Amino acid sequence: MKGDDVCVEVYINNNSATPHAVYPLNVNIDKEEIKSEKGVLYLYIKNGEVWVTDADCPDKVCEGMRIKNGRGQIVCSPHLIVIRLSSRPGEDISG
Secondary structure, three states: HHHOOOEEEEEOOOOOOOOEEEEEEEOOEEEEEEOOOOEEEEEEEEEEEEEEOOOOOOOOOHHHHHEEOEEEEEEOOOEEEEEEEEEOOOOOOOO
């Protein structure tokens, strides 16, 4: 799988069938707002790494999660948001 084919998928409200948003992993994104019915957090993609900041949930566990080296996923349980890697929409490669 080529790195250019990898994307970051954002799923909201336990909808694992269709991503809410899809971003290329090879493009830097600075502070993209991700909203669910439960709250908001901000997505960053830089140099193939993915993380979130400024979640307005009470526990902020998701702020300590990071996707890097093509592995991992980010889950904000209070906001019902899941962020994972895919080689094409709907195909989880997070490992």
